[in-house]
Amino acid sequence: MRLLPRPVVWVDAAVALTAVAVTLVTTGAAPAGGRLDAYAWLVAGVAGGVLVLRRRCPFATLLIATLAAEAYLLHQWQWGQRGSMVLSAPLVALYTYAEASTRRFALLVGGAVVLGIGVMHVFVKPGMWIGTDNLALAALGALAVAAGTAARHRRAYLAEAQARAIQAENDREAEALRRVTDERLRIARDLHDALGHHLALIHVQARVATHTLDSAESPAAQALGHISAASKAALIELGDTIGLLRQPGDPAAPTDPVGGLDRLGDLTDAFRRSGLDVSVEVAGEARPVSGPTDLTAYRVVQESLTNVCKHAGPTTVTIGLTYRPEALEITVDNRATGHPGVAGAGHGLTGMRERVTALGGAFQAGPAPGGRYRVRARLPLGTAGAAA
Incomplete structure (x- = not known):
């Protein structure tokens, strides 16, 4: 029980307590009065109480609940009483097994449980092989398997829907990141190809113009020297900016x-x-x-x-x-x-x-x-x- 989430434990405990209470109350309220001795309390408690473990051990829970319920019924029939509501415990266990298992195993195990209980009833009371108890048992067993299968399908559908929602969210984030990366690379390339090209021409032409002047100390030569130095510094800073825009592993994009x-x-x-x-x-x-x-x-x-x-x-x-x-x-x-x-x-x-x-x-x-x-x-x- 420590391995299960606390809310689930309380829900299963409530289900188990309800199954035990329904079994004992319906037996005690029978017109002739049921026999609720220590043995009856014990097997009824086992049949219903084992449902606490139905999510952790569904097949073992189904087997124990079925055997304990049949032991309770045989005890009541021995004294001429009825206690059919004890079968609610194995039916709940059958629902849980169908929910946790595959459709094929749910049908096989469910059919085997219903058939086994029916055969035992016929063996004890040969006149009830087609009675209302067995017919009701067959119908309720089929209903339990169908409900468990439907619950399993719903859980699988919800899990798939959640996975698709997470995938869609991841795809949106990846697409947004891709667009940001493409825009960053576009800016880096355009800065380098357009602005870098013109800055390089300014730098080279300023150097060429300096060599054509007669005096290196003239104001024009000094101005051209400043232009050459400034354009070179701008090229260096532009290279640093492009380096910041680019990152390792960036994709290529025109x-x-x-x-x-x-x-x-x-x-x-x-x-x-x-x-x-x-x-x-x-x-x-x-x-x-x-x-x-x-x-x-x-x-x-x-x-x-x-x-x-x-x-x-x-x-x-x-x-x-x-x-x-x-x-x-x-x-x-x-x-x-x-x-x-x-x-x-x-x-x-x-x-x-x-x-x-x-x-x-x-x-x-x-x-x-x-x-x-x-x-x-x-x-x-x-x-x-x-x-x-």
């Missing part, structure tokens, strides 16, 4: 379209003014591509040129766009006068790789033969790219 290959000419012109010698080579039949692919191709070229401008300085850059039937291949190849970054380091290469792999493509960045540095991206143009 951003909303804000540019495309149709703006590639404006992009290359801006970098040419920064000192880069940029050329664009197109192979294959140029054709429109989907929005995510167009944006990703633009971002790859933009970030690659920004890295060259920041790390390699004025140099020659060749942009290759190859239109194949199933994919768009992009290469950004430059002669490395400095060190344009290590593949996988920083947020720029990470962002490019995430964008490309989110569309089902492939991305590579690293040194190439001849002292060059090359960025390569392959973006699918089929169903995979469109679906992404």
